[in-house]
Amino acid sequence: MHSYHKHHRSSRQLRRTATPRFFYFCCSLVLMFAGVFAFFWLRGAPADALASATPSPTFSASAVQTPVPTAATPTPLPTHTPKASATQAPAGDRKDDAFFHNAVFIGNSQVEGLALFSGLKDTTYYASKGLTVDTIFTKPVVAQADGTSITIMQALEQRSFDRIYIMLGANELGWAYSSVFAEHYGRVIDAIKRLQPDATIYVQSLFPVTQKISDSHSYLKNNAINTYNTLIQQMAQEKGIQYLNVRQAVENSHGVLPEEASTDGVHLNKTYCIKWLDYIRTHSK
DSSP: OHHHHHHHHHHHHHHHHHHHHHHHHHHHHHHHHHHHHHHHHHHHHHHHHHHHHSOOOOOOGGGOSSOOOOTTOOSSOOOOOOOOOTTBOOOOSOOOGGGGTTEEEEESHHHHHHHHHSOOSSOEEEEOTTOOTTTTTTOOOEEOTTSOEEOHHHHHHHOOOSEEEEEOOGGGTTSSOHHHHHHHHHHHHHHHHHHOTTSEEEEEOOOOOOHHHHHHSSSOOHHHHHHHHHHHHHHHHHHTOEEEOGGGGTOOTTSSOOGGGOSSSSSOOHHHHHHHHHHHHHHOO
């Protein structure tokens, strides 16, 4: 009997001790879950507030001449609006042939076409197919009386000109970095300014190609041409020379070369070379 009462009292004491422990344990669980919930809720609140308070970034359209179309862009093409430039030569009186007697046109195969179709009789052309802002220093393209040829830079050392018209860049469209093209073009201008300090220097925009060529060629893309023209324009402003946006003379309302302007979609035919020259006549000074 004594053993029974002793065991009974121990059981009651154990129950009295276990009850508050269990209660405290439950309270601890509740507080722990509440704390975890509050932690994650508070951690997420500032992120949402920051996202709603921070405006979406905006981009200036001045850095790009023509928006890049995506594969989903339907026809018809968007209307192209050329941009003005601080260095772009304004339109003025139409210059006659005599104005170009002591002028030189420097460039690639496009300039060869101008020499063939322009009709200017006493104008000098230093042009060669495939000419670039690098090979202008090294490629012997100017024929001499003795049957040899010299580079364009060497030729510019021999004679002074009143006006110099340059078109380079189409053959560089395949280069990996457009910034390298702009840098090297700047070196060309610096060299010509040293050799011809009294000449008025004009750099010309690149012509667009037809839509068919732009869609199929590996690097002759109108979007890339737009980018290069922006770089040429900026370089002209930095160097203090004139920029002729000659593409305005030949492009259609979509900013591409019309199919009737060229037999190969790239080089201008006679009719469009005359349009090109007429633009130069009215924008030179």
